[in-house]
Amino acid sequence: MQTRTNEATEKAQRQTYRPNLDLFESDAELTLRVDLPGVDPDNIDIQFEKDTLSLSAETAERSHGGRALLTEYGVGDYARTFRVGDMIDPSGITADYDSGVLTLHLPKVAAAQPHRIAVRAN
């Protein structure tokens, strides 16, 4: 356990973490929920290019002063990049941030949505 950290060293060694997320699907869209605690929504960057979604976020400095007694997690920036396939309509993507969680709505293109096939009776 590290009990004393030099602030200058801490800044130089600022880490980037892979945030935890949930991905779920409905008929109309894919929804991503990403844990981004301690972030100002203005510092979240989301890029969608072809079939790849890139997320990055800068964490605000959190300083409490004093001597560290327990350090069980590190504080740093977040980044994660993944392929979501070609079923997403990029123009319809929306994002909101609440209580440290980013929710991304990725609407499916019409061709990827299920269609009900009517069965005609003779």
Next chain:
Amino acid sequence: MDQVIEDLWRSISSPSIFSQSPAGYPALNVWESGDGLHVEAELPGMRMQDLDLEVKGRQLTVAGEYEQSDDEKTRYHVRERGVGNFKRVLHLPVDVDAERIEAKLENGVLTVDLPKAETARARKIEVRRVGA
């Protein structure tokens, strides 16, 4: 920076966040200053009304439950975020003033400031020069 491009359709994951910290969930960072103890935890998605904080003597308990917002029909492809209940007990190294504890939850980060009890505060001792 993590430049690995993941294929989410091939990842297999389960709600395992509660076992990620060997000491339990949530992971805690704790500092001590002359005036008090400062406890911090990352609890993304948690609301103050779903969180229970209790101080009893030298024990701080952080407990809560993540809201289950999605119905059973939701088709999950990846599930890494915390679900369900958690409870963590932290033993405090000094006596604290329970009446003056302050907690806030901001952007998923919980901060608890626990002022030290009068008896636990460092006092400056005047050193008198003898003789001279």
